[in-house]
Amino acid sequence: MWKEFKQMIFRGNILDMAVGVMIGAAFGNIVSSLVNDIFMPIINSITGKVNVSAMSVTIGEATLTYGAFIQAIIDFLLMAICVFIFVKIANTVRKNLEKPAKVEEEKPKRVCPYCKSEIADDATRCPHCTSQLSN
Numbered sequence: 001m002w003k004e005f006k007q008m009i010f011r012g013n014i015l016d017m018a019v020g021v022m023i024g025a026a027f028g029n030i031v032s033s034l035v036n037d038i039f040m041p042i043i044n045s046i047t048g049k050v051n052v053s054a055m056s057v058t059i060g061e062a063t064l065t066y067g068a069f070i071q072a073i074i075d076f077l078l079m080a081i082c083v084f085i086f087v088k089i090a091n092t093v094r095k096n097l098e099k100p101a102k103v104e105e106e107k108p109k110r111v112c113p114y115c116k117s118e119i120a121d122d123a124t125r126c127p128h129c130t131s132q133l134s135n
Contacts, residue, residue, distance in 0.1 A: 032079070035075060
């Protein structure tokens with residue numbers, strides 16, 4: 001059983017997934033800090049420090065804190081915008097780093113004037129119809 005466990009753990013895709021999860025968690029912290037420490041103070045200064053998450057309504061003995069839900073939606077939208085911008089920038093940088101292969105212009109193919117078959121540029125006779133060709 002221990003041998004099977006080691007084989008599963010050290011399989012390439014498991015290790016790749018573990019690295020991806022760790023990088024994803026670190027990136028999540030960066031985006032959360034960007035939203036909470038940069039965007040939210042700007043939004044609060046524009047809206048006059050309105051605390052949306054404190055909005056609630058009491059129905060009987062139950063308190064519905066719909067403001068927390070609205071705040072969660074705002075946080076999600078801001079994080080989605082940040083991730084979108086980050087992915088766009090990363091894709092642009094990646095495209096700029098990848099040098100496109102130089103495409104050589106192809107010379108037009110030489111065609112036999114008699115049988116219209118494709119022939120070599122230096123041919124003196126057509127290999128298909130054996131006609132004498134002029135250079």
